Amino acid sequence: MIVKMKFLSISGPRTDIDRVCDVYLSKYEMQLENAVTELKTTDNLLPFVEVNPYKESLAKAEQFAALLPPSDAVADSMMTQDEMIAMIREINHEYLELQEKKELLKKSRDELKDKLNVMEPFRPLELDLHKALRYRYMKIRFGRIGVDYYRKLEKYLFEDLNAVFLEGIRNENFVYGCYFVSNTEASRVDSVFNSLHFERISISGEYIGTPSLACESLQQDIDSTNEKIDAVDKEIEELMRSHASKLLGAQKRLEELSNNFDVRKMAARLEEGDNKEDYYILCGWMGEADVAAFLKESENDDKVFVVVEEDREKFFGDPPTKLKNPKFFxxxxxxxxxxxxxxxxxxxxxxxxxxxxxxxxxxxxxxxxxxxxxxxxxxxxxxxxxxxxxxxxxxxxxxxxxxxxxxxxxxxxxxxxxxxxxxxxxxxxxxxxxxxxxxxxxxxxxxxxxxxxxxxxxxxxxxxxxxxxxxxxxxxxxxxxxxxxxxxxxxxxxxxxxxxxxxxxxxxxxxxxxxxxxxxxxxxxxxxxxxxxxxxxxxxxxxxxxxxxxxxxxxxxxxxxxxxxxxxxxxxxxxxxxxxxxxxxxxxxxxxxxxxxxxxxxxxxxxxxxxxxxxxxxxxxxxxxxxxxxxxxxxxxxxxxxxxxx
Known part of the structure; x- marks a missing residue:
């Protein structure tokens, strides 16, 4: 069956609109229509232009609630509005500090990964990096050369070059390695390698030992940094868990307050009298049974004025459809x-x-x-x-x-x-x-x-x-x-x-x-x-x-x-x-x-x-x-x- 709808207008002091939404409209289903558009016969109607003050706090509460681990925490709805906002602000301060610490650790980890990626192709080389990079009479160049050019180098040039090439890792495209050359021959050998598109790779001299030991050291540093990041995540999780009940309660309540405030998008303002006192007007559709219950509940509330429109020509559009059928159907x-x-x-x-x-x-x-x-x-x-x-x-x-x-x-x-x-x-x-x-x-x-x-x-x-x-x-x-x-x-x-x-x-x-x-x-x-x-x-x-x-x-x-x-x-x-x-x-x-x-x-x-x-x-x-x-x-x-x- 189709629920019979009634069109009604609700008005009262402008400052009372949130209370009306919270006390009455939260209990009854009402489809709001734009009051400025619908009430064409009423003069001096203005839209609300206020910014929702709960949006930011609600977004933070939803963000923090999403970080909560699965638990049986029950929402705490005993806090006042000021207490909720103060709690979210305090949690956000601690959360941002932990996030900053986590971002620094992630940046450090990324730098270590970059160094490991650079060092990895030279892992097979048996040489002491610290010493090799500090030879007085010899130069060492790390880099990679295309496979085809390396074959030409092996076939035609090695015998004529006063240089030694040590091969690292080879893949289908490149051969990674390094070559040693004396200081006096460095310029000529470098020119030959450059002509063969040898790409030099800069290796830091901070490492002691072979490239293999350097890679192991870098991996240990990466693992250690990951453990620190996990520890920060646990601190964040513990922070949220310690406030779980209050966070859930704040999220639910702020969502209600935000939704109630957003009613202003559909409401209209009306200025009357010499003192220019502001009134709000809300209008829309409500089921007949809900209208009767709403009128009965609000009859002794002197700040709420409800008018049920009987003449449909005063408003625009046909009633919306709400179906109500037994559960079987x-x-x-x-x-x-x-x-x-x-x-x-x-x-x-x-x-x-x-x-x-x-x-x-x-x-x-x-x-x-x-x-x-x-x-x-x-x-x-x-x-x-x-x-x-x-x-x-x-x-x-x-x-x-x-x-x-x-x-x-x-x-x-x-x-x-x-x-x-x-x-x-x-x-x-x-x-x-x-x-x-x-x-x-x-x-x-x-x-x-x-x-x-x-x-x-x-x-x-x-x-x-x-x-x-x-x-x-x-x-x-x-x-x-x-x-x-x-x-x-x-x-x-x-x-x-x-x-x-x-x-x-x-x-x-x-x-x-x-x-x-x-x-x-x-x-x-x-x-x-x-x-x-x-x-x-x-x-x-x-x-x-x-x-x-x-x-x-x-x-x-x-x-x-x-x-x-x-x-x-x-x-x-x-x-x-x-x-x-x-x-x-x-x-x-x-x-x-x-x-x-x-x-x-x-x-x-x-x-x-x-x-x-x-x-x-x-x-x-x-x-x-x-x-x-x-x-x-x-x-x-x-x-x-x-x-x-x-």
Whole structure:
């Protein structure tokens, strides 16, 4: 059902707006509208331009709460506003000091890593770095050279160079190492190496020992720095843990205060009197029951003035839509939201969708075993994850199991249970003019006809609520369409059951008159509503357009009715597919391969269940909703997102 909404205005002294939000609006769901825009008839309205003073403190509280380790800490809500802000400021001071210390350690670690990366390619060299870099009569150059150039160096130049090259690590692109050269030959050798694109790498002389020892020393320093960083992290964690309860309480309270303050974005200021005293005005939508409770609670509060608007012309827009359904039907609201929420003057189709969707799903997917599996698995997922789709699957599984008993099918086996009603594959019925036809096809079409008549009634109800004369009387889904289609269904039913069909006069009255109403619905509507509007196109064009619309209407009746054959078709195909699964598993020979039976059931349950679910949703949207439902409503969104359990 749709919760009936009331539009109300709340006003009072400007300084009292936070108290009103905290004391009253935190208890009730209210969708706020922009007061400056909505209250067009009120003069001297100004917007609030104040900056939210709680945003910064709330951001810090959320940051610190996110750093809390998992614990059973209970939020402490006993602190005052000043105490909360002072506590967060003190924690932030200590936190920033620890963060600064941590950043310095991370910077030092990064520098050590850079040095290690430089030294790592020279690890295999057996030389004392401290001594080698301080030779008096010899130079040493560290660096890397491309593999191709190094091969040329080995082949052609080493014999002519008065230098010694020591190779370090080699990869697919470069050879790392160093070369020794005397001071007198340094210039010539350096020129040769430069011509071969030797890239010199600067090595610090602070290391004592071989490059391997230098790398080990650097790694130890890095590990030591990481331990210090971990120690700082533990200090931060301990800092947050020691204030866990107060932090959680401050976060919750500051969030409330911040949300309450943000109400000013939707509020308006009003200056009245010589003393220029400021007032606030809030306006928006609230459920009828909440309005009554709010008025009763605030009746003795002399700082709060509430006006419930009865004349909808004083404000802009239609009421938002808030759905309220029993928990059993709650998951099916997902399908309604996917299509579009009902407008305030439409009926809520949630219960109708829940009953028809699960019933049709069960008829198309009738199997006791698979239905119970869907019920159990879907129910467990819904209980654990609160996934609406899982809840729908679970309920649909109940109907699948019900029709499984009706069809006598358990995991595809049809010799375990007797069919209470019929076997979809075998049941046949003789019909006049048509001959033999599968019984479930006939029942599916009859069921579709009944549903079409029902949704036409829903259409008339919605049209009456919207005071839409044309759709009440003259549309193909209104009373004229209901008479036409109902009489046609009655005639077909009488003929197929061997009874006498209505006479020609009745045919003309109950079929001919509705056709004329379809054709002339626009001028007839203008006549009834006393709207003397002339036809925009000529009479000839009007008749041509009316003829094609009439043809489309007749075609839609036929295709819409025939579309329900898919219910019987899937019931028969499900039984046939499971028969194939059992045949392939050897069940017909009396010695089934149970692994094959299980895998076959899982595949059929997953794939066919998905297809059936989509096909049923298609029937809901295209064959039923298209006849009575618009889904043009807007969702009710309370400013504080308060979800009240009733």
């Amino acid at each position: 709650k998951p099916f609201e997902m399908f309604i939201r996917m299509y579009g929420l009902p407008a305030h003057d439409e009926m809520d189709p949630t219960v109708f969708v829940a009953l028809t969707y699960t019933f049709i799903f069960g008829a198309m997917f009738g199997d006791v075993g698979q239905g119970l599996c869907l019920f159990v698995i879907g129910g467990l997922v819904y209980l654990m994850k609160k996934a609406n789709l899982a809840g729908i699957i679970s309920i649909a599984g109940i109907f699948s199991a019900f029709f499984g008993f009706m069809f006598g099918s358990v995991f595809g086996f049809e010799d375990v249970l007797p069919a209470i009603w019929l076997r979809p594959v075998d049941a046949m019925t003789n019909l006049p003019f048509i001959g033999q036809l599968n019984t479930v096809f006939i029942v599916a079409i009859a069921f579709g006809m009944a549903l079409n008549i029902l949704v036409m009634l829903f259409h008339v109800i919605n049209a009456i609520r919207a005071h839409d004369t044309e759709n009440i009387w003259f549309s193909n889904n209104g009373i004229a369409g209901l008479v036409f289609y109902g009489f046609l269904v009655l005639t077909v039913a009488l003929y197929m059951t061997g009874h006498k069909v209505p006479g020609n006069i009745m045919m003309v009255v109950f079929l001919g008159i509705p056709i004329l109403l379809f054709l002339f619905k626009e001028p007839l509507t203008n006549l009834v509503t006393r709207n003397h509007k002339k036809l925009e196109e000529g009479k000839g064009m009007f008749l041509v357009q009316g003829f094609f619309e009439l043809f489309e209407t007749m075609l839609s009746y036929f295709s819409n009715t025939l579309s329900y054959v898919r219910i019987g078709a899937f019931a028969v195909s499900h039984a046939a597919i499971m028969e194939v699964v059992l045949m392939l598993s050897g069940a017909q020979d009396g010695s089934p391969n149970w692994i094959g039976v299980i895998i076959g059931n899982i595949v059929v349950c997953g794939l066919e269940g998905l297809i059936v679910g989509i096909q049923v949703l298609r029937l809901e949207y295209y064959e039923m909703f298209s006849r009575f439902y618009k889904g043009s409503g807007r969702e009710f969104k309370p400013f504080n997102n308060h979800k009240k359990e009733k």
